[in-house]
Amino acid sequence: MKRMTPASVYIHIPFCAKKCHYCDFNTYAAEGQPMDDYLDALIKEMLMTAESLPDRTMKTVFVGGGTPTILDAGQMKRLLDGIREAFGFSGDGFEFTMEANPGTVDPEKLEVMKEGGVNRISFGVQSFQDHLLQSIGRMHDVSDVHESIRQARAAGFNNISIDLMYGLPRQTMKMMEESLDQALRLNLPHYSIYGLKIEENTVFHALYKKNQLPLPSEDEEFAMYQLIRQRLLEAGYKQYEISNFAKPGFEGRHNITYWKNEPYLGIGAGAHGYVQSVRHMNYKGVQAYIDRVNSGVLPRKEVHGVAKEEAMEDFMMVGLRLLDGVAKADFKDQFGLELDDVFGAVIEDLVQKGLLTETEAGFKLTENGLLFGNEVFAQFIGEAS
């Protein structure tokens, strides 16, 4: 199997003003958290990690959370200086994304971000109805969205993306339409759309179990999804991945690393990395993470060597999320085997079912396959071994 050195790094900021009702990510209400100690540890882990790399140059950096912009301007500067100290930034096509929540940025912080190398901001907007935002536990309102985006543009950020959610409790088609109208009026180069999924250990899960979560029906949710696609495609955006739409040239490069089964570094509490055929997950607790790093070791909670078979399955599982699909050449390049020799039978079956179709380079999901992606991906699991 080809060994590749990572050219992408994910950095996790596990703090939010408050946790949203649907969120089960590794994040904690910021109040009383040792944020400065955490930043120190984060920078230490970056340096330790970078030391072991033959080439420290990164093509993409992604700071996610949590809410990275909950850091104040001084902390933000320290973080960004640390990142730059640890890693080199490649020139052409370098992408540095930071996640932000509306209402947590200001001109000063944005200036620090700009100077620190950030060139793309992804705002967690979710919806354009104040009452919906409130009912899912978000801290911002619609006016914050407009204000934050205005400020970001004023600070010189052009590559801006927002997240939108559908299938929320009490969300109607009319609200979805309204959200899309407003979102498109912003004329951003990139939109991500996510269907609400009820995860365990969330407020919504508790309500759901008590039957107190008025979710839209499967049909309504489906109609929302179709509406979103239709509106974005009409407006000239290209769906390049199941959940992502962009104007040409504005595809999120960092996430494409994941979809192409290429390696990436994961820094911070609960962060996941994939380096030299090993997946790891860091300690999730903030203090546990800090303590591990301060004792001078990499804060690994779980380490999992990925066998070639599993990697080949992953390649299909994530690769087919991209609308261009997977390329036979990339498969051969990573594994030294022909895609058809490994998965020929599965692929043939899926093609027959109308879920996959052949492209010049390889295979991709059909329109129907796009709707039933999980049915397709699951077919590859356990098939290479």
Added chain:
Amino acid sequence: MDIHERQTYIRNFCIIAHIDHGKSTLADRILEYTGALSTREMKDQVLDNMELERERGITIKLQAVRLNYKADDGNEYILNLIDTPGHVDFTYEVSRSLAACEGALLVVDAAQGIEAQTLANVYLALENDLEILPVINKIDLPNADPERIKQEIEDVIGLDASDAVLASAKEGIGIKEILEQVVQMIPPPQGSADEPLQALIFDSHYDPYRGVIVYVRIVNGSVKAGTRIKMMNTQKTFEVIEVGVFNPGMTVVDQLNIGDVGFIVAGIKNVKDTQVGDTITEVGRETAAPLPGYRKINPMVYCGFYPIDSSDYEDLREALEKLELNDASLRYEAESSTALGFGFRCGFLGLLHMEIIQERIEREFNIPLITTAPSVVYRVTKTNGEVLDIENPSNMPEPGEIDHIKEPFVRASIIVPNDYVGAVMELCQNRRGEFVTMEYLDVNRVNVIYEMPLSEIVYDFFDQLKSGTKGYASFDYEMSEYKETKLVKMDILLNGEQVDALSFIVHRDKAYYRGKAICSKLRELIPRQMFEVPIQAAIGNKIIARETVKAMRKNVLSKCYGGDISRKRKLLEKQKEGKKRMKQVGSVEVPQEAFMAVLQVDES
């Protein structure tokens, strides 16, 4: 002591009781009292040693144990205690153990009194000419009323209960008195040590190292290592390797003599060579006739067992072969279904028996199963005069070829307090029961007798009965006769294709309701697929009910999970795992439970 004299100091007995009246606890105390096991060694209820038995608190396999008891008369006695199952499904196993005994302890709960299975077991014991010793158990309970129960035993069964021991197995009260009655009142074995060998097989189990181990009662003669034996029914011959007794572990002895209860190991490889109920004799010195008194009971309920994973088929066959060895009443034969592939049609004594076998296969042999809805055996007379026994609804001839159909009826006895007679009668009427009679056991309790189709009982009748009478009803039944009724075969179609494994037989008057109810149940059970799935119920070519499982609209994970690929993978693995538990019927994925849907329809 010479063999002839020894014989007079042997007592073979069993314990019969309604479920929960304390039979197993009493057996434990007797073992403890006679020193077969020290208190420290006792696990509670040693005789129930199958995991499943302990969990369900019932005895399934009968067990035997030899006890030494020094009686008040100064003599040492050998007592062989044979434990019996209490549930109505296992009447046959009870009859086997009874045939190996001369006496029976009849345990009756001092508060609850005679229940349906008490009666059923007493009648079996009387048929076998056993000496019956009543024991009133649980006298330590605050609501115990031993005098009333004694009266009940005399009135209802006609046994003299004046000497009945008042006992509490739990507290160890009355154990010695019981043992004294056993030696004084139960006759010693009648046979002769000088006659040719005649031994009754009442059970057997398979040991992976020693082959089939046969449990026997020596009725005449003796057997030891080296004896050449012959199974009179199968005509197979073997050389005995060793003989032994249960005390309670298996202990090898030199010889089993007249009156003994023990085991024989004879290098028997094939499970089919040791038929429970068969008589063993000695080659070259054969007894004139096999022993009488055994009745071979035919299975009353049949269903299909299919491995979910078709590659488990051979393992399933082996599992059934092994279970059959320990379970004379289990039947099976290979069958195939267009919907489910290759499997086995299995015959059982009743629903509990079926559930137990199903659970043992899944648990002990680790083979996930799809079980089809149980069916009784229908007797079909064709227009050309041919008579067929139909165990599988999908084998029912075309309606045009059928002259008439008969179905098995049972005589059901339900004992309930007065206040619930109305509820019981309503339930029985709903289940096509025909009222026979009603007997008062005392001022408060009634034995309600109905003739009912067995097929109505296999569908959750017992649960309904329990819930309709707040748990007070006890229930037993015996086969009565085949009666002609108006029956039709109902087919179920998924996505336009008939699913043979879902066909069932139903009374014409109930067909419409049942068809609708099953379609709607199936709609709940079958998950949305990538296309719309119509569900139809049909009699012949006529569709009588229809439901639709709407198409799944989409199934795709949108979240990115911040590079946590393992999480995505786990989700998909789970999805794939879930599919494995489904059976692909045509293009439709059907979950296991759906094949039992016919059982889950509320009847009353």
